[in-house]
Amino acid sequence: MKFCRIRTADGIVPAAVDGEGTLRSLAGHLDDVTSDTIAYGGLAPLEALVLDDLPTLTAADGDYAPILADIRRIFCIGLNYADHAAETGAAIPEMPILFMKVCPPTGANDAVMIPKGGTKTDWEVELGVVIGRRTQHVTEEAALDHVAGYCVVNDVSERAFQIERGGQWVKGKSCDTFAPIGPWLVTPDEVPDPQALDLFLDVNGDRRQTGNTRTMIFSVAEVVAHLSRFITLEPGDVISTGTPPGVGMGMKPPQFLQPGDQMRLGIQGLGEQRQAVVAWQA
Structure with missing residues (x-):
C-alpha cells in the first residue's frame, strides 16, 4: 500500500492511495502514521480495507505532510x-x-x-x-x-x-x-x-x-x-x-x-x- 498524511482545514488526516491514484481517508481506521504504527508490520491489517469504499481527499483538502508524524532520525x-x-x-x-x-x-x-x-x-x-x-x-x-x-x-x-x-x-x-x-x-x-x-x-x-x-x-x-x-x-x-x-x-x-x-x-x-x-x- 501507499500511505501518506494530508494537511486539511481540520488537521492532518492519514490516507492511502488507491490504484487510480486517488487519496482515500483512513480517518476512523488509523489515528496517524507514526513510528509506532509502522513498527513490526503494524500497518498490515489495513491491507484488508477496500479502498474504494473510503472517502476521498482532494487537493482542496490540503497538501502532503511528512510521511511520518515523528521521523526519528x-x-x-x-x-x-x-x-x-x-x-x-x-x-x-x-x-x-x-x-x-x-x-x-x-x-x-x-x-x-x-x-x-x-x-x-x-x-x-x-x-x-x-x-x-x-x-x-x-x-x-x-x-x-x-x-x-x-x-x-x-x-x-x-x-x-x-x-x-x-x-x-x-x-x-x-x-x-x-x-x-x-x-x-x-x-x-x-x-x-x-x-x-x-x-x-x-x-x-x-x-x-x-x-x-x-x-x-x-x-x-x-x-x-x-x-x-x-x-x-x-x-x-x-x-x-x-x-x-x-x-x-x-x-x-x-x-x-x-x-x-x-x-x-x-x-x-x-x-x-x-x-x-x-x-x-x-
Missing part, C-alpha cells in the same frame, strides 16, 4: 553512485559514507528556502528507506525484512556550508526546509526490488538528474546491514541512500538553485515532489 549515505562520485571528483568509497540531516522533515511539496548566507544550494533526488523494526547487526540477507517502506527524499544541500566551512557535512545538509520526504510511504510489497527503480529531477522543466538504483555502489540491504553494525536502528528512522549524477555542483560550470526556481523530482512507483525555491526569511 535521518541517516544519509554519501557518494553512493559511482557516476555521481566521478562528477564531483571524489574517489569511490570503500564502505558507506554516513552523515546526518538534523533539520525537521518537510512535506513533499513544501517550499525549499535558501539559507541565510547560502550561495550554492543544490538538489539531490534520493531513495529513502524507512526502518520498521529494531535493527542490530542484521545480515544483508535479512536486512530488507527490517524495512517498513520506501519514499522519495530530496537531500537539499548548501555546498558552501558543506565543503568550504570546515568540519563534517552536517551543517551543509541540515538548513531549514532541507529534508522534503514523501509524498508516500510505499510498503515493500509494492517495491519487489529496490535496486531497480528509476529516479529523476528537473529544475525549471529541464532534466538535471536521471538514474536508476541499480547503479548504487552499496545496495539498500548492504547499507542497512552496515549501519546496524554501529548504530541500533529503530522504527521511524529514515535512510537516504545517495543520489545519481546531475547535481548542480557537478555541472560545468556549476549551477545552483535561485529564488523562484521550481524543482520536480520522483522515483518509479514512489510518487513525485514539487518544490518552489524561496529566499531566506527568519
Whole structure:
C-alpha cells in the first residue's frame, strides 16, 4: 500500500492511495502514521480495507505532510553512485559514507528556502528507506525484512556550508526546509526490488538528474546491514541512500538553485515532489 498524511482545514488526516491514484481517508481506521504504527508490520491489517469504499481527499483538502508524524532520525549515505562520485571528483568509497540531516522533515511539496548566507544550494533526488523494526547487526540477507517502506527524499544541500566551512557535512545538509520526504510511504510489497527503480529531477522543466538504483555502489540491504553494525536502528528512522549524477555542483560550470526556481523530482512507483525555491526569511 501507499500511505501518506494530508494537511486539511481540520488537521492532518492519514490516507492511502488507491490504484487510480486517488487519496482515500483512513480517518476512523488509523489515528496517524507514526513510528509506532509502522513498527513490526503494524500497518498490515489495513491491507484488508477496500479502498474504494473510503472517502476521498482532494487537493482542496490540503497538501502532503511528512510521511511520518515523528521521523526519528535521518541517516544519509554519501557518494553512493559511482557516476555521481566521478562528477564531483571524489574517489569511490570503500564502505558507506554516513552523515546526518538534523533539520525537521518537510512535506513533499513544501517550499525549499535558501539559507541565510547560502550561495550554492543544490538538489539531490534520493531513495529513502524507512526502518520498521529494531535493527542490530542484521545480515544483508535479512536486512530488507527490517524495512517498513520506501519514499522519495530530496537531500537539499548548501555546498558552501558543506565543503568550504570546515568540519563534517552536517551543517551543509541540515538548513531549514532541507529534508522534503514523501509524498508516500510505499510498503515493500509494492517495491519487489529496490535496486531497480528509476529516479529523476528537473529544475525549471529541464532534466538535471536521471538514474536508476541499480547503479548504487552499496545496495539498500548492504547499507542497512552496515549501519546496524554501529548504530541500533529503530522504527521511524529514515535512510537516504545517495543520489545519481546531475547535481548542480557537478555541472560545468556549476549551477545552483535561485529564488523562484521550481524543482520536480520522483522515483518509479514512489510518487513525485514539487518544490518552489524561496529566499531566506527568519
